[in-house]
Amino acid sequence: MSQALTFLLGTLLNLYIGIFFLRLILQYVRADYRNPVSQFIVRVTNPLVAPLRRNIPAIGNIDTATLLVLVTLEILATVLLISLDCGQAPNIIQIIQIAALRLVYLMLRVYLFAIAIYAILSWVSPGGYSPVSSLLATIVAPVLAPIRKLIPPIGGFDLSVLFAFIAIQFLTMLLPIGNVMAGLLCRSPYLIF
Numbered sequence: 006m007s008q009a010l011t012f013l014l015g016t017l018l019n020l021y022i023g024i025f026f027l028r029l030i031l032q033y034v035r036a037d038y039r040n041p042v043s044q045f046i047v048r049v050t051n052p053l054v055a056p057l058r059r060n061i062p063a064i065g066n067i068d069t070a071t072l073l074v075l076v077t078l079e080i081l082a083t084v085l086l087i088s089l090d091c092g093q094a095p096n097i098i099q100i101i102q103i104a105a106l107r108l109v110y111l112m113l114r115v116y117l118f119a120i121a122i123y124a125i126l127s128w129v130s131p132g133g134y135s136p137v138s139s140l141l142a143t144i145v146a147p148v149l150a151p152i153r154k155l156i157p158p159i160g161g162f163d164l165s166v167l168f169a170f171i172a173i174q175f176l177t178m179l180l181p182i183g184n185v186m187a188g189l190l191c192r193s194p195y196l197i198f
Contacts, residue, residue, distance in 0.1 A: 011090040018082040019111060025050050025075040026108075026115055027144075032068045036143045041136045050074075079104045079111075106180060117173045119144050124166045145169075 028050045030036075036043055050071065057070035083104040123141040130138070152165040152172075 033066045
């Protein structure tokens with residue numbers, strides 16, 4: 006029962022925190038604010054971000070208020086999940102390490118799914134316009150552009166998506182999950198994934 010609850014709560018928290026991460030990405034790449042998907046993300050995240058934006062200025066393209074909310078939510082989610090699944094109170098070093106690892110993992114997963122959906126939409130309706138495909142093109146452009154410079158389209162096939170998948174999976178495998186989880190009494194896979 007405890008693992009099922011941890012899985013459900015972890016999934017819901019990851020989805021909610023992922024929306025804040027998307028807002029951070031959208032502001033970083035200067036995505037179209039009038040896009041309906043952008044409007045949805047802004048409206049869902051505004052209750053926590055808007056009060057902080059009055060007092061915390063952005064640094065360049067990085068919205069520090071959104072970043073602060075994102076990190077705070079991740080730390081709270083990490084504490085909650087560890088307490089629920091492991092039944093112990095972790096020390097602050099473990100909390101920070103696991104929260105940082107979860108944020109990096111979340112970033113990699115968001116980009117993996119965004120690139121996958123972008124690729125599928127490009128096959129289903131090439132050249133067509135939809136708010137989702139427009140937004141995804143803006144999000145994945147900073148990741149795919151350097152790969153496209155190294156490996157141009159071959160015979161009309163853009164292989165940058167394939168190499169982006171490989172790179173993201175490689176980076177995911179490099180994450181030191183075992184080292185960070187070594188100090189905990191429990192080894193729940195739901196804390197990271």
